[in-house]
Amino acid sequence: MPIKKIPLIAGILALFLLLASACSNGSTNGTSKSNQIKKDxxxxxxxxxxxxxxxxxxxxxxxxxxxxxxxxxxxxxxxxxxxxxxxxxxxxxxxxxxxxxxxxxxxxxxxxxxxxxxxxxxxxxxxxxxxxxxxxxxxxxxxxxxxxLEGYGFIYNKALFKRAGITELPKTFTELKTAAEKLRAAGITPFSVGYAEWWVLANHGLNVPFAYAQTESENFIPGLNSGKAKMEGNKYFDDYFKLLDLTIKYGNKNPLTTDYNTEVTQFAKGETAMIQQGNWIQPLLDKLTPNMDVGFIPMPLTDDPSQSDRLMVDxxxxxxxxxxxxxxxxxxxxxxxxxxxxxxxxxxxxxxxxxxxxxxxxxEAKAEDIGPLGNDILQYMKAGKTYSWQFMKYPDGASKDFATALQSYISGQITKEETEKSLDATWAKLKK
Missing domain, CATH: 3.40.190.10 (Periplasmic binding protein-like II)
Known part of the structure; x- marks a missing residue:
């Protein structure tokens, strides 16, 4: 009996230990595996x-x-x-x-x-x-x-420019105005204008005079912060309102209710000849109108081509x-x-x-990969004909207030002088 019981007890004990070990290991491994899965x-x-x-x-x-x-x-x-x-x-x-x-x-x-x-x-x-x-x-x-890297300016439809008889691309404000007149005379709406979008006006549009002013003097934006500089009366901001007026006069109807998708669609369908946008719309153009023949021209404020013939790149x-x-x-x-x-x-x-x-x-950026808009920007970059983006230096919250003022100007509620005063007041209020 003792000889038989000992192996039986030992066997039972061994089995118990084995099961316990298996349960324990199963539980531990399960937790560990679960934790590992969660971790991985x-x-x-x-x-x-x-x-x-x-x-x-x-x-x-x-x-x-x-x-x-x-x-x-x-x-x-x-x-x-x-x-x-x-x-x-x-x-x-x-x-x-x-x-x-x-x-x-x-x-x-x-x-x-x-x-x-x-x-x-x-x-x-x-x-x-x-x-x-x-x-x-x-x-x-x-x-x-x-x-x-991205750049923007006026994107133009080459086929519509050709139809209007525009053989020399406009590089100055006067040349752009002449091109707009030729397009309208040919029965083509020159600009697709989406001023319902705050960023089209306040960031990309208003950046143009900021870029001119900051390039002329690195103290311009610091001067706004110190109170020594103003947008009101600055020649480049005055010139920007002339450019803004030009796009409205020769643009689509209802610019203040035209949003981003609408303006891009108008342009892609050939309803307008130019649009203030950047190379980021290339994928949208490819979807809407594959192989559309497009390129960039600048958003000129002056008649000095060395100053005006540049794209905004950053x-x-x-x-x-x-x-x-x-x-x-x-x-x-x-x-x-x-x-x-x-x-x-x-x-x-x-x-x-x-x-x-x-x-x-x-x-490597190949022209056939990045599209005609990206390739145009590369050419401007290689030629050193670019301005940087100054709107990223605005005080926090300024863009929306800037846009509101500019939209009020477009709707005729306030004058240019009142708009510039509003822009200065916004900067002074929000600067740190």
Whole structure:
């Protein structure tokens, strides 16, 4: 009996220990595996403000997910500028800020600096073009990856210019006025005007006199901050109102109720010959009217071609990472950003699908990839005929107030002088 019982007890004990161990290991392994899956599976929340590339960005992140199945993306696309800023503030207020978002830089970089991850050590920094990192560089540290280079001016329909007998492209204000007259005489509406959009007026439009003034004197914007300079009575701001009047006189009906989609559609359909926009509309034109023959001319304020024959070119926004995001999310976001501007898949998508002018020297931009608008901007850049974007230096909140004043001018409610006074008052009120 004792001899038989001992093996039985030992066997039962061994079985119990084995089962206990198995249960224990199963539980531990299950928890560990679950934790590992949770740890490895990363969802990157992205907030971005370019409606034009919403589909392309989704396709690019889907491609990345195929190569990196542990990473998925939750992308929210909102409007540019103030719409983007409003969405960003709302997400931070909700306690669920995005892991990645886009920033215009300069003033926005200063405003959001305490929320941004330092990206100075990232491999793409050394490949950026000179100046491309400037909007997101504070005290020598880089807080954002430039999305691309963009430019704007008046985009023109080459076929309609030819129909109107315009053989020399306008480079000065008087030449632009003459071109508008020729177009109208040929039964063509010269301008597609979308002044329902605050950013078309306050940022891109008003940037033109700012760029002229700031180029003539680097003290102009600092002078606005110190109270030593004014927009009222400044010759370039006076000239801008002449350009604004020209677009309204020779533009489509109801400019104050014409939105972005409407003005682009009018232009794409050949209903108008020119539109104040940038190369970011190339994907939209390709969808609406494939192979449309288009190009850029400047938004001239004066009759001096050395001054007026320039496009407005800069880094429109940069990708930034929320520094308080989970470490796994930050690591994955950094890896994605590096892949996007270094891998053949990422760089091909940026040029061919996004039609982006790359902000990095290692990415080749072919004319057939970035489209005629991007190629025109490259030619202006190579010739050194560009102005930078000064609207990113506006005080926080100024753009919407500027737009309201300009829309009041267009509707005839206030005079040019009253509008300029309003612009100065807004700057003085919001400056820091």
């Amino acid at each position: 599976k990363v969802v990157i929340d992205i907030l971005q403000g370019k409606l034009e590339i919403a589909d392309q960005l989704k396709a690019l992140t889907d491609l990345y997910t195929k190569e990196h199945p542990n990473v998925t993306f939750n992308i929210e696309t909102v409007g540019f500028g103030a719409d983007m800023l409003g969405g960003l503030k709302a997400e931070f207020a909700s306690g669920k800020p995005p892991d990645m978002f886009t920033s215009e830089g300069y003033q926005a970089a200063i405003t959001w600096k305490d929320e941004l991850e330092d990206l100075s050590d990232q491999p793409w920094v050394k490949d950026s073009y000179p100046g491309a990192l400037k909007p997101m560089t504070i005290d020598g540290k880089v807080y954002g990856q430039p999305v691309n 880094v429109p926004s940069s990708w930034v990472i929320y520094k308080k995001a989970p470490e796994a999310d930050k690591k994955a976001a950094k890896e994605f950003l590096n892949w996007m501007v270094s891998s053949s898949e990422g760089t091909t998508a940026l040029t061919k699908d996004f039609k982006y002018i790359p902000a990095f020297k290692n990415i």
